Amino acid sequence: MSNELEAAAHCPVCQRSARKGRISLGFLWRRLVEEVVGDRRSLRVTFVDLMRRPGEVVQAYLGGEELRYFSPLKYFLMVLALSLLMPVPRVLDGMLANIVVQTGRFDLAQAESFIQDWNALLYLPMLLVLGLVTRYFYRAQGYNYAEHLVIAAYGWAQLSLLTVLGFLIANMTRDLPGIRMGSVLLFALTPVYWFWFCHRVFGQRGLPGLLRAFATLPCAVLLFLLLAAMVMAVIRQA
Structure with a gap:
């Protein structure tokens, strides 16, 4: 049951936390953390992969896989x-x-x-x-x-x-x-x-x-x- 609730709390497409009701400071903080150091489409992931495999980052965007990186x-x-x-x-x-x-x-x-x-x-x-x-x-x-x-x-x-x-x-x-x-x-x-x-x-x-x-x-x-x-x-x- 907890896994179902956790899955429902995230967007099925970009895997980021979904907003329930009005925006709260906690939600803004979670989104900021996800944007900067998250495991998917974050500043950290984009920076690290541009250092390790820049060709893959470029081809991901050119190929339409826009949810992998910034x-x-x-x-x-x-x-x-x-x-x-x-x-x-x-x-x-x-x-x-x-x-x-x-x-x-x-x-x-x-x-x-x-x-x-x-x-x-x-x-x-x-x-x-x-x-x-x-x-x-x-x-x-x-x-x-x-x-x-x-x-x-x-x-x-x-x-x-x-x-x-x-x-x-x-x-x-x-x-x-x-x-x-x-x-x-x-x-x-x-x-x-x-x-x-x-x-x-x-x-x-x-x-x-x-x-x-x-x-x-x-x-x-x-x-x-x-x-x-x-x-x-x-x-x-x-």
């Missing part, structure tokens, strides 16, 4: 919100600040402060650029642009989350040299994750596949900076 949009927006709450300095911040200074409306200190506070939103177009670049380099795979956006959303969100985690670990362990070096290593390995992500998702082996993976990120960065410079040039002329 959707790419949901995962990306959650990581974006986390990045806004905990701004993390990025390698491109200095270059972007110099481009902003060229408009003549900000000095370097103001530009750097603004970019550090809002870099998660400022780098949002990077997702669209990354989708274009991966579609070009992996056009033989037959994915359309929308499917490449799904791939880019999962990959870029995971890169951002790893960067945030590395920054938090570095701040919390600044007085512990050994652990601090581990956080620095995490920062250094973040691009390596992208190369491995491309390898697992697109399934290309050998030197050609490795070269494509290495080329995608620098090309996306250069294209993003070029677009940023064009936008700032238009603003300067306005």
